[in-house]
């Protein structure tokens with residue numbers, strides 16, 4: 001088993017999501033001591049505070065996966081200049097009940113891909129606000145606002161040559177960030 005388990009949260013439920021492809025491709029740039037699992041968020045109910053004392057099985061599963069991880073990797077699209085509702089719903093679930101925030105202290109990385117030229121910058125900024133409140137130390141630099149264009153991925157689904165060096169550096173910094181925050 002790898003020394004560092006990372007829970008990957010993708011903010012898109014779309015079957016052919018570019019962000020999911022990015023999440024699947026970038027983890028191949030990490031060293032073997034890191035393993036990554038995309039957590040499931042598409043079966044979570046809409047968050048309702050009335051359910052805090054009796055959380056759904058899917059919510060308990062999500063919280064356990066986050067608690068069991070040494071770090072979190074968020075890979076999200078931007079929806080209307082913010083994060084998608086499905087991502088916020090997952091975060092709200094995992095942060096509750098009050099005092100039982102599964103994210104507390106977990107180092108995180110934030111990535112996003114968009115078809116728009118400056119895409120995901122605002123979504124990432126909103127996400128960083130949420131993470132700060134949840135006591136999540138998020139890697140600040142390098143920022144990665146990935147522009148979806150031909151060649152971003154090669155035919156095997158790996159990061160294409162043009163973006164490889166940039167995203168390899170991002171992953172190297174993320175790996176160092178997780179190690180720094182893991183005793």
Ligand SMILES: Cc1cc2nc3c(=O)[nH]c(=O)nc-3n(C[C@H](O)[C@H](O)[C@H](O)COP(=O)(O)O)c2cc1C
Pocket residue numbers: 012013014016017018019020076077078079080081082113114115116117118119120
């Ligand atoms: C509801 C909605 C809102 C969107 N708003 C933005 C936006 O604010 N900024 C942006 O760059 N792209 C926006 N887009 C386009 C997304 O970047 C694009 O659909 C992208 O492929 C979504 O990511 P995915 O491929 O991982 O599903 C929006 C798309 C949808 C469906």
